[in-house]
Amino acid sequence: MILRRIFHSLKARMPLPIQFLLEVLGYWRRLCKYNASRNTDRDMQKMQYTLLRENHIIEKGMSIRETHHAFGQAKVAALIKRLRKYQRLYGQTDRAFLYYPISTIKAYIDYQHNDNVEIPDIEHSFTLLCEEAGFSPKDIVLSAGIKNGSARYLQEQAKSNFKDLLYSRHSIRYFQDTLPSRALIDDALLLASRTPSACNRQAWHTHIYFGNDSHEILRMQDGCKGFYNDIHCCIVVTADMKGFLGHEPFQCYVDGGLYAQNLINALHYVGLGSIPLSCGFMNDKLQKIQNCFGIPENEVMILIIGVGVMCADMKIAISTRKPITQTNKYH
Ligand SMILES: Cc1cc2nc3c(=O)[nH]c(=O)nc-3n(C[C@H](O)[C@H](O)[C@H](O)COP(=O)(O)O)c2cc1C
Structure with a gap:
């Protein structure tokens, strides 16, 4: 505590360029610790934020003017794989988190069906995800995807x-x-x-x-x-x-x-x-x-x-x- 106070009073007397450098270093320390690209799946919040990002890529993919026929399959498959990992790691702590991404994937599957695209592998892994997370696909009513x-x-x-x-x-x-x-x-x-x-x-x-x-x-x-x-x-x-x-x-x-x-x-x-x-x-x-x-x-x-x-x-x-x-x- 005393050391910290001494440091702060010394810092205040330093030339501004040095103070800025220390400020950047303080930010660097927090970046290294909290940035979501580091140790991502070891931290539930980091995993949730990055999953939300991947989820958004799917919903935004459906919202552009021209989607390629059968677009997004690799991304959806990767998202489902990570969601299953999330369920294994953190399902006991925050299972409700899965509801939104699961709803988006359901909307994606419906979107592809409307486009006459068959995606049996994705549907199979989606069913497994829902079973593991304890959601029944027909009970998913959250509005997600596009409107x-x-x-x-x-x-x-x-x-x-x-x-x-x-x-x-x-x-x-x-x-x-x-x-x-x-x-x-x-x-x-x-x-x-x-x-x-x-x-x-x-x-x-x-x-x-x-x-x-x-x-x-x-x-x-x-x-x-x-x-x-x-x-x-x-x-x-x-x-x-x-x-x-x-x-x-x-x-x-x-x-x-x-x-x-x-x-x-x-x-x-x-x-x-x-x-x-x-x-x-x-x-x-x-x-x-x-x-x-x-x-x-x-x-x-x-x-x-x-x-x-x-x-x-x-x-x-x-x-x-x-x-x-x-x-x-x-x-
Ligand atoms: C700081 C910021 C950066 C964003 N960058 C992108 C982007 O690069 N590409 C994109 O498609 N949408 C981008 N968005 C839009 C978000 O995806 C969008 O705001 C979010 O999904 C909420 O949807 P809404 O704006 O329709 O309410 C960005 C939004 C913000 C606030």
Whole structure:
């Protein structure tokens, strides 16, 4: 305790570049311990998060405009194998976790049946998984996979009230060829400028690209395999590192993240479809995108938002949410 106090008071007197180095080292220590790529299946939470990610790849695969005939079989087979491993390792502790991925796989099997695809091996291993986990496939009623959405309905809901706006916003993975108008984008940017920020510094910026530039950024982002050519506009949200002081080295990510979420909701409100696309990558990948697309080095990329004019009828990933009791704790 005393040693720690001495260390902190010494640290506060060090030159800022040294303090930053220590800060990065502290973050490095936590990365090594808690990052989900390390010792994944030895930790139930890490295993759950990575399974949710694999589960999402299946539901998002069903939500793109053109799925390849019989798509996704290797991924679904791998997911089932890992879910069975989860059941063996952690089924006693948290069996309920399996319900959502199992529901997604059931939706995937139905999707393939509708497409006249026979997948007996997957169905067999799915039956084994359900037996081992104690679920009867016919009792699985959780809404998972994809649903149909109509542009008109979503736009009406978005304008109705705040609750309906939040419930009707979904990530959309394909759009009409018509580009979204600058007037509508400006309306959304104006609304998003109401975002609170630390000391009202408003250090966010956006870089907006259309057509081939949008496709190319999304190709480089690499999180929209199979649909980047269907997103004809993208907004890169950044935050300016010059806006923040020595004691708040990560504040740009907080302010930029708040702004990005408000912009997503504002785009929905003005009637456009959108999808958040990750910028949570290693520095070299982000630097490459920034260099290619004229984004200054002092800005950190927070999020890419794919934007478009919604098709009259769409397939939308349901992206089932966890119960709030799992993610919130009153102290
Ligand atoms: C930070 C962030 C990064 C994301 N990156 C991707 C991505 O690279 N590819 C993708 O298809 N979806 C991406 N998404 C969309 C999520 O899959 C989606 O928000 C989630 O499944 C919840 O669904 P909803 O947006 O329809 O409510 C991302 C979302 C966020 C918030």
